[in-house]
Amino acid sequence: xxxxxxxxxxxxxxxxxxxxxxxxxxxxxxxxxxxxxxxxxxxxxxxxxxxxxxxxxxxxxxxxxxxxxxxxxxxxxxxxxxxxxxxxxxxxxxxxxxxxxxxxxxxxxxxxxxxxxxxxxxxxxxxxxxxxxxxxxxxxxxxxxxxxxxxxxxxxxxxxxxxxxxxxxxxxxxxxxxxxxxxxxxxxxxxxxxxxxxxxxxxxxxxxxxxxxxxxxxxxxxxxxxxxxxxxxxxxxxxxxxxxxxxxxxxxxxxxxxxxxxxxxxxxxxxxxxxxxxxxxxxxxxxxxxxxxxxxxxxxxxxxxxxxxxxxxxxxxxxxxxxxxxxxxxxxxxxxxxxxxxxxxxxx
Amino acid sequence: xxxxxxxxxxxxxxxxxxxxxxxxxxxxxxxxxxxxxxxxxxxxxxxxxxxxxxxxxxxxxxxxxxxxxxxxxxxxxxxxxxxxxxxxxxxxxxxxxxxxxxxxxxxxxxxxxxxxxxxxxxxxxxxxxxxxxxxxxxxxxxxxxxxxxxxxxxxxxxxxxxxxxxxxxxxxxxxxxxxxxxxxxxxxxxxxxxxxxxxxxxxxxxxxxxxxxxxxxxxxxxxxxxxxxxxxxxxxxxxxxxxxxxxxxxxxxxxxxxxxxxxxxxxxxxxxxxxxxxxxxxxxxxxxxxxxxxxxxxxxxxxxxxxxxxxxxxxxxxxxxxxxxxxxxxxxxxxxxxxxxxxxxxxx
Numbered sequence: 001x002x003x004x005x006x007x008x009x010x011x012x013x014x015x016x017x018x019x020x021x022x023x024x025x026x027x028x029x030x031x032x033x034x035x036x037x038x039x040x041x042x043x044x045x046x047x048x049x050x051x052x053x054x055x056x057x058x059x060x061x062x063x064x065x066x067x068x069x070x071x072x073x074x075x076x077x078x079x080x081x082x083x084x085x086x087x088x089x090x091x092x093x094x095x096x097x098x099x100x101x102x103x104x105x106x107x108x109x110x111x112x113x114x115x116x117x118x119x120x121x122x123x124x125x126x127x128x129x130x131x132x133x134x135x136x137x138x139x140x141x142x143x144x145x146x147x148x149x150x151x152x153x154x155x156x157x158x159x160x161x162x163x164x165x166x167x168x169x170x171x172x173x174x175x176x177x178x179x180x181x182x183x184x185x186x187x188x189x190x191x192x193x194x195x196x197x198x199x200x201x202x203x204x205x206x207x208x209x210x211x212x213x214x215x216x217x218x219x220x221x222x223x224x225x226x227x228x229x230x231x232x233x234x235x236x237x238x239x240x241x242x243x244x245x246x247x248x249x250x251x252x253x254x255x256x257x258x259x260x261x262x263x264x265x266x267x268x269x270x271x272x273x274x275x276x277x278x279x280x281x282x283x284x285x286x287x288x289x290x291x292x293x294x295x296x297x298x299x300x301x302x303x304x305x306x307x308x309x310x311x312x313x314x315x316x317x318x319x320x321x322x323x324x325x326x327x328x329x330x331x332x333x334x335x336x337x338x339x340x341x342x343x344x345x346x347x348x
Numbered sequence: 349x350x351x352x353x354x355x356x357x358x359x360x361x362x363x364x365x366x367x368x369x370x371x372x373x374x375x376x377x378x379x380x381x382x383x384x385x386x387x388x389x390x391x392x393x394x395x396x397x398x399x400x401x402x403x404x405x406x407x408x409x410x411x412x413x414x415x416x417x418x419x420x421x422x423x424x425x426x427x428x429x430x431x432x433x434x435x436x437x438x439x440x441x442x443x444x445x446x447x448x449x450x451x452x453x454x455x456x457x458x459x460x461x462x463x464x465x466x467x468x469x470x471x472x473x474x475x476x477x478x479x480x481x482x483x484x485x486x487x488x489x490x491x492x493x494x495x496x497x498x499x500x501x502x503x504x505x506x507x508x509x510x511x512x513x514x515x516x517x518x519x520x521x522x523x524x525x526x527x528x529x530x531x532x533x534x535x536x537x538x539x540x541x542x543x544x545x546x547x548x549x550x551x552x553x554x555x556x557x558x559x560x561x562x563x564x565x566x567x568x569x570x571x572x573x574x575x576x577x578x579x580x581x582x583x584x585x586x587x588x589x590x591x592x593x594x595x596x597x598x599x600x601x602x603x604x605x606x607x608x609x610x611x612x613x614x615x616x617x618x619x620x621x622x623x624x625x626x627x628x629x630x631x632x633x634x635x636x637x638x639x640x641x642x643x644x645x646x647x648x649x650x651x652x653x654x655x656x657x658x659x660x661x662x663x664x665x666x667x668x669x670x671x672x673x674x675x676x677x678x679x680x681x682x683x684x685x686x687x688x689x690x691x692x693x694x695x696x
Contacts, residue, residue, distance in 0.1 A: 146589065150558060151567060153583060155501065157600075159627035204552035204688040206571050206579035210498055210602070219499060219600075221571050221581050223554050223688055231554035233569050233581040235501060241494065242622040242630035243598075243605035250591075252505075252567075254558070257591035274590040279507035282590035340552040340571055340690040 005307060006033035008056075008064045010085065011076035012046035013037070014165055015099070020074060021050055023296045030304055033071075036064045061085065065092040072096060072122075072307050078171030079184075080104035086112050086319075090119050097124040097303045101187045102322040104177035106330050106346055109323045113348035116319040122306035124299070124315045125322035129191040131298035134260055134269055134290050138196050138251070141288075145275050147255030149197060152232035156189050157219075158245035160211050160238065173215055179329050180216040182207065186236050187325040191317070193234065193249065199227040199324060202344045203234075205332030210239040222332050234332075256283070268292075323348050353655060354381035356404075356412045358433065359424035360394035361385070362513060363447070368422060369398055371644045378652055381419075384412045409433065413440040420444060420470075420655050426519030427532075428452035434460050434667075438467050445472040445651045449535045450670040452525035454678050454694055457671045461696035464667040470654035472647070472663045473670035477539040479646035482608055482617055482638050486544050486599070489636075493623050495603030497545060500580035504537050505567075506593035508559050508586065521563055527677050528564040530555065534584050535673040539665070540597065541582065547575040547672060550692050551582075553680030558587040570680050582680075604631070616640075671696050 007024065009016055012035050024030050032050040036058045037043035043057045058064045065073060065088040075085045075098035082098050089096035102125050103109040116123040143149065166172060177183055194200060205222035219237030226232075238245075248261040256275035268289040276282040299316070306314040324345070331343040355372070357364055360383050372378050380398040384406045385391035391405045406412045413421060413436040423433045423446035430451050437444035450473050451457040464471040491497065514520060525531055542548060553570035567585030574580075586593075596609040604623035616637040624630040647664070654662040672693070679691040 150556060151569060151585075151588070153503065153505075153569075157501075157598075159630060160625070162626045162628040202687060204554075204571060204683075204690065206552075206573060208498060208579055219579075221499060221501075221579050223552060223569050223571055223581070225554060225688065231556055231567075231569050233571070233583055235581055237499075240499070240600045241602055241604045242624035242627065243600065244622075244633075250505075252588045252591065254589055256589045274592075276590035277508070278510045279590065280510040282507060285592075335552075338690065339550060340573065342552065342686065342688040342690075 002029070004029050004031040005304060006031050006069050006071045008034035008036070008067070008070040008073045009046065009050070009076070010036040010061060010064060010073060012043050013076060013169065016076045017046060017049065019296055020076065021046070023294070023300055026297065027300055027304065030300065033069065034058060034064050034067055036061060061088060065089065065094050070094065072303070075099065078176070080108070080171070080176040083108040083111050086115050086123065089121065089123065090115050093121065095122045095307045097126050100125055100127045100322060101177060101183045101326050102319055103326065106327060109326050110348050113319045113323050120312055122303065122310070122312045122315050123319060124303045124306065125317045125319055126299055127187065127191045127317045127322055127325065128295035128299050129188040130195055130317045131293065131295040131302070132192060133293045134262070134271065135192065135195045137271060137288065137290065138258065138260060142258045142271055142273050143251070143253070145256060146251070146253030146258055146273060149228070149230045149251055149253050151230055151252040152197065153250040154189065154193050154232065154234045156236050156247045157240060157243065158238040159240050159243050167213060173213070175215045179333050181214055181218050181238065182220050182236065182333070183326055183329040185238065186220065186329045187322065189236050190325040190328050194324060196251070197226050197228070197230060200224050200328050200345050201227045202342055203328060203331040203335055204340050204342050205335040206340050207333065207336040214239055217333070217336070220332055222335070224328070320348060350377070352377050352379040353652060354379050354417050354419045356382035356384065356415070356418040356421045357394065357398070357424070358384040358409060358412060358421060360391050361424060361517065364424045365394060365397065367644055368424065369394070371642070371648055374645060375648055375652065378648065381417065382406060382412050382415055384409060409436060413437065413442050418442065420651070423447065426524070428456070428524040431456040431459050434463050434471065437469065437471065438463050441469065443470045443655045445474050448473055448475045448670060449525060449531045449674050450667055451674065454675060457667070457674055458696050461667045461671050468660055470651065470660045470663050471667060472651045472654065473665045473667055474647055475535065475539045475665045475670055475673065476643035476647050477536040478543055478665045479641065479643040479650070480540060481641045482610070482619065483540065483543045485619060485636065485638065486606065486608060490606045490619055490621050491599070491601070493604060494599070494601030494606055494621060497576070497578045497599055497601050499578055499600040500545065501598045502537065502541050502580065502582045504584050504595045505588060505591065506586040507588050507591050515561060521561070523563045527681050529562055529566050529586065530568050530584065530681070531674055531677040533586065534568065534677045535670070537584050538673040538676050542672060544599070545574050545576070545578060548572050548676050548693050549575045550690055551676060551679040551683055552688050552690050553683040554688050555681065555684040558585070562587055565681070565684070568680055570683070572676070668696060
């Protein structure tokens, strides 16, 4: 049996503790080895839970990247620090995965893309939605049946959740990242959308700030045009008043349509589709219930493979891809400033 | 008992025969008195069904407007002729109601608004959706409960219906009116939307032509900003491949949200709402089933009242209002030509 891979966790907050750690512990061959947090006591608490030796709780980001025995770094930093972490990774030739959004703004994101493409190191943005099993089913099983995709409606709307544990995190309350929750959560939605439909070419967006606690605009209504020529709407926001959480992605093709619905009111996420070019030629509807995978587990397995094989091509969400998700949000925000003008999505 | 009001029907096609005539016959005090159609035999067939004397089947539009005993004209012409009919109405001092969309383009529509505002004659655009009972319930019962309206999603999508009897009408197959089905059907949707939310200030729209038979672009995905500052999406098209006909209007307020759903799969149209500013403060959901009125009957009753009372202020959909519906479509079409740019909605 091969040696486990030593990994260092930096930014040992809620998400590291509640999600990354149990996931990492579940994956054979991954070993939490070192930890760092700006508030050292939090790293120590985390280290105890993770069975990390106390002398592997470091006082600075630099030290952890310089540790020869750390084989990759898992970073969960306020996003404005992602670029610094990637710089240290490249400098120390250490593979790194880090949480989305890729960066606080497109300038930083461009720098990360540039850095990542200057090296053979595996560098992964932890955009777990890209690993959704629903994406594979839509792309490989369903879309081939409904003809060419011509249009779509993407809707992810929900009520403002007073009890949201992530709402109180300082970097979210006073966001340095563009769009606050619109980029923080929006990139997940756009990862799903673009994995299925391909790149987005341009955006016309309108935003509003509904809740003071959001720190900045928190709902987005927009139209998108994809590079392949499909048109549609993209609606995102979890800052509304009382409303059902409604999450669905409807795709219209020349020979039918499909709806992926992952609203929490459903027992399981589901895809419903019908084929035929007109109502007269319509098939009956088929519904597929999805046994979804643990997407966080999938992204760590993916990164582990890339690190073990020293092969950056195995990385499913390289910075260039995550750049695109953030660039769509940036285009929507710029558009909204101009009352809903059309804005081309930037490339790195 | 007072004398019945004599009305003349011009444009005696499918809709006049199947809808206007039985509705008019149901309303006490209205009497079909004269008829005109470009193909005279069709007017004669209609006159027989309507018990109109054969000498009251006219050879020209002019003659029918000149008949002293005709008390108002009900016009169902290819929309590009609406402006001519209104000119004759004003010239002959004869009240007129005519089918939507108001005109084939904004120039004609402006002329109609100008003509209608130069006279005290009752002039009504037969936009029957403005009479939906759902509008009153939303505006007067529900919206006051959900706070200030901040956002909305308006969706009316359906499959291309091969058996649509209106598809084969010549003026629709080779549309002279802007946007073809997008204005023809779109103005209904926009009448509903604006009766509830007020005027639309600007639009960013993307359109496509999915079916050759539509004659021009037939699906629209857009964002709207209302004069009162709400933002949202407006999606309209009945040219898709196999898909459920899905018609819903979701309204987000500062203190809750409401969804009006009139999808034909429902036993009755319904409004569902919940109140509260956040998920933690959410009330349980309330659903109201709507016993909808016959909107065509309502519009004729409305016009009869306006004619009987010689009071144009009683008219529920004067040309200025119907102009706005068409102007929103025009803005969306102009926007789409520019890739989804933001376009201000024109005023007459």
